[in-house]
Amino acid sequence: MAKRIDLKDVDIYYGAFHAVQNVNLTVIPRSVTAFIGPSGCGKSTVLRTLNRMHEEIAGARVEGEILLDGENIYDRGTDAVAVRRTIGMVFQMPNPFPTMSVRDNVVAGLKLQGVRDKKKLDEVAEASLRGANLWKEVKDRLDKPGGGLSGGQQQRLCIARAIAVQPDVLLMDEPCSALDPISTLAIEDLIADLKKQYTIVIVTHNMQQAARVSDQTGFFNLEATGKPGHLVEIDDTEKIFSNPTEQATEDYISGRFG
Amino acid sequence: MTTATGTDLDRPASEPPTRQIALGRRIKDHVATVLVSLAFLIAVVPLVWVLVTVIARGLPAILSADWWGYSLSGVLPEEYEGGVYHAIYGTLIQAFIATVIAVPVGILAAIYLVEYGRGPLARAVSFMVDILAGVPSIVAALFVFAAFISILGAPQSAFMVSLALVLLMLPVVIRNTEEMLRLVPDRLRESAYALGIPKWKTILRIVLPTALSGTVTGVMLAIARIMGETAPVLVLVGYARAINYDPFEGNMASLPLLMYSELSNPEAAGQYRIWGAALTLIIIIMIFQVGASLISRFSAIPK
């Protein structure tokens, strides 16, 4: 199920602004790839091009190739909706659908894709909530509004919602930045669990987190504000954190940055 | 700590220098409070006056037995019998038809502007809405008269009134719905897209429900606004003293039109009916406004 993603000479623009320059990397299936780097270097931007979310912004465009198991997701014939069914996403701020109950939030994707079978929906809801490590906490309030959960629970609800549609790849943009240490640990455990099935790409500002959860780490940097960001290097997480090839990476992870 | 049981030790040795300043500030504060209260009173006096007058003079009429259930059919100008049933029906049906036309069109236009509109067409639509919002009701009425009655040869009817009301209602509905849709955060749309939900379904099932209570409230307020419009009924339909259920044919009363026609009644019963109709109109509009605020109170989405 898990899929591989290759980025070839990817350049990303917001209108005239060249945000990210010449990225080449490979996301390995059934593993966790972490993106780290200073604020504004384009980590979120790169992540959002992977499921064609980038193009939702007026004037935004992408050059180069992004291959999902060898197929360019930016091909003319490829439907963005189909791409997003394969590549799910969890955002920095938890954002359950405010009009829906906990259960409906989880199965929103399936329901809106046309699945009607109530029994199946209930099963998927339970399985996804268990998968997101949230079942025990919400099983008695499945019909309450999703917005009534705590921040950490909401974020796990969003993860449950993302895995309920069974994507092959899961993108996470700083999924723990609004959470307490305990919720953070719960989500890190979850990531370790999920990678048995999914390909995961995670953006994080937390070095320890990258070191804990990821198999390979990519370091992004930018020369100066207004200049495009670029990928400095990507390698096994262990190597990046112990013995990186580039001096800039070494400086960043050891806190001697800027 | 200075309490009732405080001793001399608790007191400062000398008057703090801030006392003086504090006094000046207190005076300013009082003056400002008085001024603001005065302004408030000046604003409220005419409102209360109008309301009290209308209630005092209109109450006997609306409490009379026939008021809500009978028309003025066969009632002589000097008689106090009959009611405004026919005019209430007219006001409601004209507003209803206008709503049925204006709300779908307005909501679709707002969806276009917020979700799809980019480039010159959207700017043109938006500009037209601004213009429409500034059109006085008499101009809207005359436009309908010119376009439908003079040129197309349609007869005067309640439906023509509704068309003019549509013109007045549209910009209100569009602007309000637009605002409500813009309040729905983009991240909700994005997380729906991220689940592989197509855009139109996202709008229909995620964005609209989230914006629904505000949109409905806005529609109710728009209805309340157009029900008191007088210019369209003066220009586009004749007055009838009897009930006419057919909005597409014949004369039809409405509360503003009834008031206007009773103005030319020299008898005391005319005055009596004018005030009664005024109070009735205020009550109906109030019902819509209270309904609007109830809807927004109870269907507001918990944060």
Ligand SMILES: Nc1ncnc2c1ncn2[C@@H]1O[C@H](COP(=O)(O)OP(=O)(O)OP(=O)(O)O)[C@@H](O)[C@H]1O
């Ligand atoms: N919607 C947008 N329109 C225009 N420019 C944007 C937009 N979003 C991001 N940018 C710009 O693109 C560059 C990269 O932004 P991005 O959000 O990818 O950074 P990031 O690495 O995720 O930063 P952070 O760690 O703070 O989240 C920045 O210079 C940013 O100002």
Ligand SMILES: [Mg+2]
């Ligand atoms: Mg970011």
